[in-house]
Amino acid sequence: MAKHRICTTSFASVYPLYIAKAEKKGRTKAEVDEIISWLTGYDRSQLEAQLAKRTDFETFFAQAPRANPARTLITGVVCGVRVETVAEPTMREIRYLDKLIDELARGKAMDKILREA
Template sequence: MSTTPHRIFGTSFASIHRLYVAKVERKGRTAAEVDEVVRWLTGHDEAGLAEAIADERDLETFFATAPSMNPNTALITGVICGIRVEEVEDPLMQRIRWMDKLVDEVARGKKMSSILRGSA
């Protein structure tokens, strides 16, 4: 079994954030909605999110410095990239997949109250 960390862990949050924003904007949604779901997931406030983007921190550091993961993350279920998010074993990869899933739901036009698992 390989102990090499997945290369996505070293990818900057800023680069992923740009891709998320481009994805949702193509579907008529906004960067503010991306930020809202990321803040809901990680507990980052607007300033913390802006700092994470500005300092180009990698995803591993982004999640390690997250103030508090949302207690409702267990309610995030479904498939992203062919993988059930609730079955991802690596905790960091699961957090990344949760974020992917939330942004995907924004892009698909789901209501924010549903995306935020009833806590909009």
């Protein structure tokens, strides 16, 4: 089975879209970064390095310092797809991130977005 195109897309090309979506709804880049850090374990300098390298999504998630175990608590629908049922691991991680950014843009409180196990 061929990989979905998003897996080979650079994270750096989509990152500004996450920020724009959040800022359009009155949220901040810092909140987007906090979500990414919570999900992947990247700190600010590690995230900046991944952006500078234009790492693709598959590598971005594969090299994540610490995938948050509580990410499996993320449920719901993104683009008509139920995130908890996505079988392909990289696509599931991408959908987790999409869902968290959607929640941020909808005004959900950060403590609710960043689930606790």
